[in-house]
Amino acid sequence: MNYLPQSLKNFLSDSAAIFVGLEVGDGVVKLREEYRLNCSRHADIKELAKARCPGRFCRPGLKDLAWEVANLRMANPKHVCMSNWENRVLDVHQIEYAYIDAFASF
Template sequence: MFVGVQVNNDIEKLKEEYGIECSNGVDVHDVAQREWPGTFSGSGLKHLAKELVGLEMKKDKKVTTSKWHVSFLSYEQIEYACIDAYASYCIGHKLLVEDKLSS
């Protein structure tokens, strides 16, 4: 399972460039829109993390635009990827687990 925001391009890239197939992708923005239609104006992970789980994502713009296709990622790139993964987990957990338990 691949969980995140706007994951279709990432899933396609994994398949085309690395031969990794992901049978189930979940776009947490789409899930949030279904749960609360019209609530979220921003569609990015940073916005959803702030709105849904109160997580402030502080990421350096230089890292965002750095070279991600290299064989070895820098410490900053790894940290950036971890922040994205953690935010996606928190949002997915809230939408797919916590809210289901409370209803």
């Protein structure tokens, strides 16, 4: 994808927004390198999980954390994980996957 809508750029660069997720820093780096977009505030819940439950999570994934914290079972279909997320239009499976991922991160 070579283009980001201005409304998305505004949202991602809003200093009042905090972007939370697993290894969210990787996405922040990609946005900075590929789109020259700075997301100044982000938090990695992996580090929080390791700090809150020492010894329990050495390499937690979102699926593990969602189950542990909220009894939320997440399906991770490989064909969706490995699909082209840079398509201009995402298919229904990608949208569902992204929605569940965002919900579990919240």
